[in-house]
Amino acid sequence: xxxxxxxxxxxxxxxxxxxxxxxxxxxxxxxxxxxxxxxxxxxxxxxxxxxxxxxxxxxxxxxxxxxxxxxxxxxxxxxxxxxxxxxxxxxxxxxxxxxxxxxxxxxxxxxxxxxxxxxxxxxxxxxxxxxxxxxxxxxxxxxxxxxxxxxxxxxxxxxxxxxxxxxxxxxxxxxxxxxxxxxxxxxxxxxxxxxxxxxxxxxxxxxxxxxxxxxxxxxxxxxxxxxxxxxxxxxxxxxxxxxxxxxxxxx
Ligand SMILES: [Zn+2]
Numbered sequence: 001x002x003x004x005x006x007x008x009x010x011x012x013x014x015x016x017x018x019x020x021x022x023x024x025x026x027x028x029x030x031x032x033x034x035x036x037x038x039x040x041x042x043x044x045x046x047x048x049x050x051x052x053x054x055x056x057x058x059x060x061x062x063x064x065x066x067x068x069x070x071x072x073x074x075x076x077x078x079x080x081x082x083x084x085x086x087x088x089x090x091x092x093x094x095x096x097x098x099x100x101x102x103x104x105x106x107x108x109x110x111x112x113x114x115x116x117x118x119x120x121x122x123x124x125x126x127x128x129x130x131x132x133x134x135x136x137x138x139x140x141x142x143x144x145x146x147x148x149x150x151x152x153x154x155x156x157x158x159x160x161x162x163x164x165x166x167x168x169x170x171x172x173x174x175x176x177x178x179x180x181x182x183x184x185x186x187x188x189x190x191x192x193x194x195x196x197x198x199x200x201x202x203x204x205x206x207x208x209x210x211x212x213x214x215x216x217x218x219x220x221x222x223x224x225x226x227x228x229x230x231x232x233x234x235x236x237x238x239x240x241x242x243x244x245x246x247x248x249x250x251x
Contacts, residue, residue: 001219001220001221001231002217002231004172004175005175005191005229005231007170007171008171008175008176008190008229009191010167011164011167011168011171011179012179012183012188012190012191014163015164015183015188016188016189017156017160018156018157018160018161019187021153021154021156021157021160022153022157024149024150025150025153025154025157028146028149028150028153029150031146032146032147032150035139035142035143035146038139042128042132042135042136045128046125046129049124049125049128050125052121053118053121053122053125056114056117056118056121059114060111060114060115063111064111066107067104067107067108067111070100070103070104071104073096073100074097074100074101074104077093077096077097080093081093081097178220178229179191179229182227182228182229186226186228189201190228190229191228191229191230191231192223192228192229192230192231193230193231193232193233194206194211194214194221194223194230195232195233197211199223199225199228199230201223201226201228202223202225202226202228204223204225206223206224206225206230207224214230214231217232
């Protein structure tokens, strides 16, 4: 029986490698997407500060124009005041000058307020940019690592694909269909070692009577708990499938 199972164990090892690689290839792009969306969000908050600064800059233009206009009014009034004859005219012009001066003060105050805000936003931007630059190095590194992992997994799949078909062809068809049925929902692990009476698939003891039958090796023994096909490793150090099942059971 062990000999019959040997081909199946080899097939299972190959299929497990493919299975693990394909699982990784499904998961890794999600992790990469996550990193990319973090970078996009961070970039977005930088763009938002830029936009706020641009809006403030836009507000400056009309005020500066008004300030210039106001200065022209004051300059013209200065020129006129020397030629004034009556007290009435003088008072009217003085009122005009006072108004223009007050407006000038208002505009200057507004401009100062805007420039103050721009300066603060600029400092914000610098701070955000600095932390973004530092984090982006880490995020890019992470992403590169994930991409490298994906390439590795793709190599594994390419390496093992084809091998599985060859092994399938060499296994007894009825055994193969049994194996295919069992591995469904068992993370691809259908054949496991039974070590000192303990199933490596589910870590449960199998009844002693069953274990004896398994050791005798004249018929197929299924674990009563997890329904996997069992085998006993007779030669130490020959157990590739044992390593596999150990790896699997750690998950
Ligand atoms: Zn079991």
